[in-house]
Amino acid sequence: MSVKWLSLLLLLQLNCYFSSGSCGKVLVWPVEYSHWINVKTILDELVTRGHEVTVLTSQASVLIDPSKPSAIKFEIFPTLLTKDDFENTIKHMLDNWTYMVKDSFWTYFSTVQSIFGEFFDMQMKVCKDVVSNKKFMTKLHESRFDVVLADAIGPCGELLAEVLQIPLVYSLRFSPGFSLEKYGGKLPLPPSYVPVIMSELGDQMTFMERVKNMMYVLYFDFWFQTFNEKKWNQFYSEVLGRPTTLLETVGKADMWLIRTFWDFEFPRPLLPNFEFVGGLHCKPAKPLPKEMEEFVQSSGEDGIVVFTLGSIVTNITEERANVIASALAQIPQKVLWRYHGKKPDTLGPNTRLYKWIPQNDLLGHPKTKAFITHGGTNGIYEAIYHGIPMVGIPLFADQPDNIAHMMAKGAAVRLDFNKMSTTDLLNALKQVINNPSYKQNAMRLSTIQHDQPMKPLDRAVFWIEFVMRHKGAKHLRPAAHDLTWYQYHSLDVTGFLLACVATAVFVITKCCLFCCQKFPKAGKKNKRE
Structure with a gap:
């Protein structure tokens, strides 16, 4: 760590000591890619407020780079997995999910289950490498952390909190079928009007849609296995030295920070230890790089379209790239497309390719007319924050459901990545740009997002600090757990x-x-x- 960052960290710690005296030590169990981008926003704010933040990361980490100067501390633990193993596994999982045929319900969810199984098997290997490392665990014990902040979709954080006997705060977007929220957090989810995640249904359901929703509930409750319960239960029991289950350990979380808000969600019951913090990473747009700003300004009255498929997907097949490029070439707007692959043959003069784009700053630019997105939660919230209508091309995970939510709110049009034609994409763009209702609905959601008594980031930090101050939040935990x-x-x-x-x-x-x-x-x- 450089002298500059050491000085900053010391200054923050002294500020904490001489002011409130309530600064604590936060241990973080993160998940890679967009999950890390989101949670890092919270960590940076915690550090700014004088808290000592320590992130556990393995030698196989892809996105988390401890070598970069940062006020955040990193504890690196050895693992049998290599970085190539991790990257190849993730790539294999996402390729299977993105390009698989979605015509059959059973085939689709069987494949999804095997993908989750592959991820959780890898997660278990990493978790075992941590808890079986006695020297490393002793060091964590001696550090006397005040709270564990963990991403619930990557199990192990709750086990560490239990072993270290400290409170636990979760960060989560969703789990398949709401299994962790429902059986771990005891969150009530009436199927009569709360659509199951991954069902792609809205809250205004017809009779047959309610039948479909109930079928999804039964499927996720009795058939779909997000993780191998028997293996995880046995593993947790061995580590803790007593019979237990993964879900029982998950249920001991003091607070759940859910990465959505009522501008995105349909109205439904919540528990006092569940708090919406969606959009916590959003912020006002900054000026664009000079060359990019000149290209944006050259669009004139027509404006620009921003296109990205997220932080994980950097490349697509040539055939799909040419279909997309051909549609983009036919619109009057200028297009900024985040793309890593071979330049499409049908690329028009109005489209520029970038390996990286300042997504938030572009979405906040006054000339932006539409956002072509894969439907990741981070990107959708930036579009909501700035009031930009969307053309959704969901690929995997919660993305189809996210776009379904935006469609129900009247702020998006959806296309199928594998089936869409040039005409489909062209018509979708014309609809979103030329029909004023999409912009109006996007602005309505933006108004709701901005009209909060406390900013989402401040709310997230407040509850983490609350849990540290009170050594937990068991008074918010419902008796349903007993x-x-x-x-x-x-x-x-x-x-x-x-x-x-x-x-x-x-x-x-x-x-x-x-x-x-x-x-x-x-x-x-x-x-x-």
């Missing part, structure tokens, strides 16, 4: 009440039968007399 599944659904109470009713009916029936047998006999006696 109930069995049949108690949670009141099946025991229902059974008891049914038994009471049945008993009452039985007793009344017996009494009636007894009376009927007695009174006829009395009547016959009177007649004889």
Whole structure:
């Protein structure tokens, strides 16, 4: 670490010491790619406020670079995985997900399950390398951290929090079928009006859509396995030295920071230890590089279109690239396209290719008319923040669902990456740019995003600091965690009440039968007399 960064870190620590005295030590268990980009925004703010932030990262990390000057500390642990192993596994997973045929429900979700299985198997190897390293774990114990901040989609953070006996705060966008939120966090999700994640449904469902949603609920509850529960439960039990499960350990989280907000979400029940912090990374646009600004200004009244498929996908097949380039060449707007592959043969003079673009700054530029996006949460929130309508080309994970949300809000049009033609993309762009309702709806969402009593980043940091100050937040944790599944659904109470009713009916029936047998006999006696 350079002298400059050491001085800055010392200054922040002294500031904390002489001011509130409430600065703490935060241990971070991150996930790579866009997840890291999001959580790093929180970490930078924590450091600015004087907290000591330590990020656990393996030697196989792709995006997290501890060698770069930073006020954030990095603890690097050895792992059997290499960087090439990690990159190749991720590339294989995403290629399978992006280019697979989505015509069959069973085939699609079977493939998705195997992809998640591959990711979680890799995650388990890394986790084992951490917790089995006694010297490394002793060092973490001696550091006396105040809280663990973990990405819930990458298991191990909750295990570290349990081993170190410190509070846990989660950062999460989603888990397949809401499995972690529902069974780990006990979040109520009524299927009658809350669409299951990955179902691509809205909250205004017809009868048949509610049937479809219920089928998704049953599928994710009883068939789809996000992770191999038996393996993870056994692993956690061995480490903790007592019988436990992954979901039980997940359920001990003090706070869940969900990376969306009501401008994106459909109204649904929340628990007090769940907090929306969507858009925490968004900020006002900065000036563009000179050459890029000149190209943008050359668009005149027509404006520009920004096109990127996110931080992971940097290349696509030549055939798809030519289909896209051909459509872009036919619009009057100038296009800035983040693209790494071979230059498409059909690329028009109005389109420029960049290996990297300042996405937030471009979306905040007054000449931006539309955003062609894969539907990642970070990109969608930047578009919402700046009020830019979207053409969604979802590829994998939560992206189809994200675009479905934006379509329901009237701020996006969706296309199928593998099936769309040049005409499809051209028509979608014309629709989003020329139909004023898309811009109006995007601006409405932007207004909601900006109209909050506290900024999302401040809210996220507040709750992390709150958990540190109070050594947890168990008073926000619902009693549902202490109930069995049949108690949670009141099946025991229902059974008891049914038994009471049945008993009452039985007793009344017996009494009636007894009376009927007695009174006829009395009547016959009177007649004889």
